[in-house]
Amino acid sequence: MERYLRVAVINMASHADRRAATAGLLGEAGIEFDFFPAIRGEDAISKSLFDRIDEHEFLLNTGRNITAGEIGCYASHRALWRKCAKENRPYVIMEDDFRLLDSFEAALSVSRSIIGSAGFIRLQTDLRAKKCEVTRIDGFVLSRFTKPPHGLMCYCISPDTARRFVAATCVLVEPVDIFTKKYWDHGQPMYVLTPHAVTASTYHSTTTITGRKKATKPLAVAAHRFLRKIGLHIRRWRFNWRLRHDRNLIADNWLGLESAAKSAEQLMTQPASRYNRRTSPARAVK
Secondary structure, three states: OOOOOEEEEEEOOOOHHHHHHHHHHHHHHHOOOEEEEOOOHHHHHHHHOOOOHHHHHHEEEEOOOOOHHHHHHHHHHHHHHHHHHHHHHOEEEEOOEEEOOOOOHHHHHHHHHHHHHHHEEEOOOOOOEEEEEEEOOEEEEEEEEEEOOOOOOOEEEEHHHHHHHHHOOEEEOOOHHHHHHOHHHHHHOOOEOOOOOOOOOOHHHHOOOOOOOEEOOOOHHHHHHHHHHHHHHHHHHHHHHHHHHHHHHHHHHHOOOOOOHHHHHHHHOOOOHEEEEEEEOOOEEE
């Protein structure tokens, strides 16, 4: 695996103000990066970037109907996962509503050194999340989420994890940040570095994803969602329990111990087939 980190920023061509702000921030910090043209939801559907878009499953997972903006956001991240896997190079993927913090450059350096073992490292702030410390390196604390937050403003991902994510997301059943946070389903633990590298800018309050509103749900759907949430909490608890009991081995993995590598590999072999079930054909979202 190539150790050089590639930084990619998702940006819509029509958002020239965000593009200029991003170029100024990263240019001033001396960070090499590329803009990735954000994919429109309508284009993701017409170009069949997903095998299927299951609107009913999306409703059960979120309690509302899917929007074109969410499809485009998901397709953009998934396209970058494909590039990461194809190039066999770790990526830092960013959305264009960030503000750099003082630790950004140092966080990139630390991420580059451990991403091969960690797989996925969140670099943005994590309000209302729960986590446990795994190890310390070069002034940073690496923690593992036990209750991860929403959002994919800035994260580092390895080629192996990118391949795992691409394989698990042929069917769109939830927003992209909900997929990534469900580590108990896709099997990739979610790590975070502190001090954080980025936080939200003023652009964050003016989201490019519009039209989200709760759907009127029949009683059967509401009951199904209630039972689904119970199952979600049980699966998360089971995965956390397994990782907690092997936490010392996982921490040792940063020292290159063979026993730790085997333990982490066993913990990460969760089936991804839940996301690839046969579902209704994709159709345009209005």
